[in-house]
Amino acid sequence: MTTYKNLINGEWVDGAAGETTGSINPANADDNVGNVQKSTKEDLDKAVQAAKQAQKEWQKIGGPARGNILHKAADALEKRVDEVAEMMTREMGKTFPEAKGETMRGVAILRYYAGEGMRKVGDVIPSTDKDALMFTTRAPLGVVGVITPWNFPVAIPIWKMAPALAYGNAVVLKPASEAAVTAAKVVECLEEAGFPAGVLNFVTGSGSVIGQGLADHPDVAGITFTGSDTVGKQVGQSALARGGKYQLEMGGKNPVIVAKDADLDLAVDATISGGLKSTGQKCTATSRVIVAEEIYDEFKEKLLDKVKDISVGDGMKEGIWMGPCSSEGQLNTVLSYIEKGKSEGAELVYGGSRVTEDGLDKGFFVQPTVFDGVTTDMAIAQEEIFGPVLALMKTSSMEDAIKLANDVEFGLSASIFTTNIQNMLSFIDDMEAGLVRVNAESAGVELQAPFGGMKKSSSHSREQGEAAIEFFTSIKTVFVKG
Structure with missing residues (x-):
């Protein structure tokens, strides 16, 4: 040693x-x-x-x-x-x-x-x-x-x-x-x-x-x-x-807004990559997924289909997409937030448990987790979890979506998926975050560009x-x- x-x-x-x-x-x-x-x-x-x-x-x-x-x-x-x-x-x-x-x-x-x-x-x-x-x-x-x-x-x-x-x-x-x-x-x-x-x-x-x-x-x-x-x-x-x-x-509590005119396949892939890669352990990771009500069910179905295919395991093995939480303490934090989400009335639609089968019992693995019916007053919508947990939220308009996106104490990164120029401009102007990305995942940051947040971030x-x-x-x- x-x-x-x-x-x-x-x-x-x-x-x-x-x-x-x-x-x-x-x-x-x-x-x-x-x-x-x-x-x-x-x-x-x-x-x-x-x-x-x-x-x-x-x-x-x-x-x-x-x-x-x-x-x-x-x-x-x-x-x-x-x-x-x-x-x-x-x-x-x-x-x-x-x-x-x-x-x-x-x-x-x-x-x-x-x-x-x-x-x-x-x-x-x-x-x-x-x-x-x-x-x-x-x-x-x-x-x-x-x-x-x-x-x-x-x-x-x-x-x-x-x-x-x-x-x-x-x-x-x-x-x-x-x-x-x-x-x-x-x-x-x-x-x-x-x-x-x-x-x-x-x-x-x-x-x-x-x-x-x-x-x-x-x-x-x-x-x-x-x-x-x-x-x-x-x-x-x-x-x-x-x-x-x-x-x-x-840190942050970063949203992605999916407008009714979005490319859904692109939005789903970016939500999964931004929220679950690195086991969600990024300060810019997507945590809240704010989706227009017109395409909500279709988006959720596409998201769950892909989340279910995520392979969890030792990151040194080929074919593994998501590794463990960084420590036992971090694992316990993630699991405690999942329990909070359930107790506050959010619907757990996928994951939520520790992974111990297939020889993973000595590691700190957790399933990628998706909650439905999340409201902005819940802990899983307000507090940084730093784990592979996505909170789905339904919205009726772009104005409401941006309001929901801003309704947290953090302001690090945010992204939107839309083909509407006015939606893009409203998001850029009104989003209270230091990094805003259009038709790209929230977790991207380039070394030659300034990086930092607003509010408590x-x-x-x-x-x-x-x-x-x-x-x-x-x-x-x-x-x-x-």
């Missing part, structure tokens, strides 16, 4: 407490995929101090040189794509094809931000003094704490670390414990690229110690967090209290694409007179 260490100041080291914790395979709880350090505040302090000492020199080498190292990191990750993807599947459960696709997305993100080293960082602005030069440039924050979830253990750490590093910051990464081994392998690839000691640091451990420690640390200038609404608020409040900059992405900042520079740097206005 491999034990993975922390990376602090360029060296892989054991935690100060000498304690480790195992990470298990959610498809088979008997399979421990590796051990990671159960780190302490002492370990975190060492990592932050190393980052602080290394950051100034890293900033001074310039954007093109930083970009060259990110290019090398992309090459290193691409060479190990199968190894990293297999570990992702074994550690958090998504199917191997999905895991490989995510890892290649990580490669693409690294290459995108490598190119940022050659792009402009400011503008020349006319001065009222004709003999002066005035322009803007960008300054890195300093040390950035990166706190990431288990559901995208390659893409999310990379889409946070790559821009932070490209713009001259030093990083301390704290991954979710459920996916810390996969994160360790990603960090190994980045370290191979040749980052100077201390620029990239990796510390595993509990959220209450390492995550909260980053949020509280006076030498951490910025915190970028993806995770639950409850924890995100705590991280943001801690950073705010000491004057730190923070960026929070905290985020702290109103944006990640990815050119938008990343807004969080990871500060504008500096320069006035020069001879």
Whole structure:
């Protein structure tokens, strides 16, 4: 059994407490995929101090040189794509094809931000003094704490670390414990690229110690967090209290609207892909399916026919479409919401049970689940489940559909299926979400485009694409007179 260490100041080291914790395979709880350090505040302090000492020199080498190292990191990750993807599947459960696709997305993100080293960082602005030069440039924050979830253990750490590093910051990464081994392998690839000691640091451990420690640390200038609404608020409040900059992405309750003029086959396929792929464990996953009453029964019949064909099992096996929930705790959460749905009066029309046959009894598998007759006041229509549960809701008009879609506290992503231009325009204008998609599933997001939510889904900042520079740097206005 491999034990993975922390990376602090360029060296892989054991935690100060000498304690480790195992990470298990959610498809088979008997399979421990590796051990990671159960780190302490002492370990975190060492990592932050190393980052602080290394950051100034890293900033001074310039954007093109930083970009060259990110290019090398992309090459290193691409060479190990199968190894990293297999570990992702074994550690958090998504199917191997999905895991490989995510890892290649990580490669693409690294290459995108490598190119940022050659792009402009400011503008020349006319001065009222004709003999002066005035322009803007960008300054890195300093040390950035990166706190990431288990559901995208390659893409999310990379889409946070790559821009932070490209713009001259030093990083301390704290991954979710459920996916810390996969994160360790990603960090190994980045370290191979040749980052100077201390620029990239990796510390595993509990959220209450390492995550909260980053949020509280006076030498951490910025915190970028993806995770639950409850924890995100705590991280943001801690950073705010000491004057730190923070960026929070905290989930969604994402709708798809199916208009009466929609291409039903396209809408059904996208609803299933958006809601059930990765076992519904995406912050952009489709959760609520709002369907025009004129085509409701036909849509439901087509949906159920396809849901019944979904193969559930170990994501490393060929032919498996949906893997397990990421942990026993997540499985229990999903099952508890299914019970809530039934108790509140929704009709369970498919699934809803744990899967234990065919040798799956040692994993955390649940059937893809579909509820009918869901109303907006039910918990399964309001709260993020983070599992393969679809809530069908009937609507009488496009105005009512958009009202239902907006009737939640979250606003991350939303999609609509329609061939009517006016429907499209109304949806784009009126939908309270940071990502709106027309005739495409809710779960799609491209690395070169800004990503983030409205309402309780985020702290109103944006990640990815050119938008990343807004969080990871500060504008500096320069006035020069001879």
